[in-house]
Amino acid sequence: MADDASRKRKVRGKKIRASREQKEGRRAKKELARKASNAGERSGDTPLSDPAEVAPDPFVETDAVASLRGRINGWLDADQPVHLIGPTGCGKTALALSAAAERGRPVVWINGDEAVDTAALVGDHAGGERYKEDDQFVGGVSKQTEIVRERWVDNPLSVAVREGATLVYNEFSRSDPAAHNVLLSVFEEGVLERPGKRGDDRTIDVHPDFRAILTSNDVEYAGVHKQQDALLDRFIGVHVDYYDDETERAIVDAHVDLAEEDIATIVETTRALRDELDVVVGTRAAITAAKGLTIFDGHDETGEFDDETLTTVFTDVLAPKVVGNNGEDVDHLRSQIAETV
């Protein structure tokens, strides 16, 4: 009888001790897992930028600029993703960043290119991390717990949807359309799936303040990678063209230190070349030519730029766009520019 009782006590006592050990062990593991996850988060570079930091500077706001930006922000307020489509160097990126900055939410930036795949957008496993801890939870008894945890690093889209940021996805049409499958459920169902991620948090609910502005070059939009219609259908398309004469002058003026008449000549030449040449002559080309002309300073006796200098500067600025870029192409470009000037 006494034996029985002591066996029972022993059994009971053992059970109690076992369960305490298990509890302590579980607690230690949980704590390690938490540390591992914090370390993972800390070591990842956050793609979030302060909206004030991304605001383009200088940024000119004529009526044309303000009206476009008002349209973009209006659509974002209506919870619609906006796709800016327009020619190279017309001001899409500056406009997108200015609209994003105005929203006042953190900004996440993605640059589209061939290498962008789903993992580059949502995140990926970044190898395993090993954590070891010596626990002395029972006097004199030490227990080593080791946890190997696969570290997951979120990429910009995951961060943007979770934090309610404004995503600016530049040159979106350069990426492989298959990479954008994850965007469908973001815009349609408000959920981002992270393929490859295991566990309950495989999906992220899209934050109500998340918005997206995408930009595409109109030629590439039509030609390089045809994006899925199902996705394009969900965007508002704002076509952006070159600004009016007055706005282009104000933009060039904001970037260089030149007299008003000189800027007027540069913008007039740019606009004439835009009509005459087969290559794209954007506002960026006008700014670059103006920067060159502040250095080369080719004024003639009337105080205007001489034709020779203007022709050389514009040829240098536009030569990289000539197919093949061999001497003949550039000579032809130069004579076309000389005629226009």
Ligand SMILES: Nc1ncnc2c1ncn2[C@@H]1O[C@H](COP(=O)(O)OP(=O)(O)OP(=O)(O)O)[C@@H](O)[C@H]1O
């Ligand atoms: N409103 C503006 N105020 C000041 N500068 C501007 C403005 N809009 C455009 N720019 C300038 O014009 C140039 C071209 O603009 P931007 O880079 O935004 O064009 P883009 O259409 O995005 O070009 P790309 O298609 O090559 O990416 C840049 O130097 C930019 O700083």
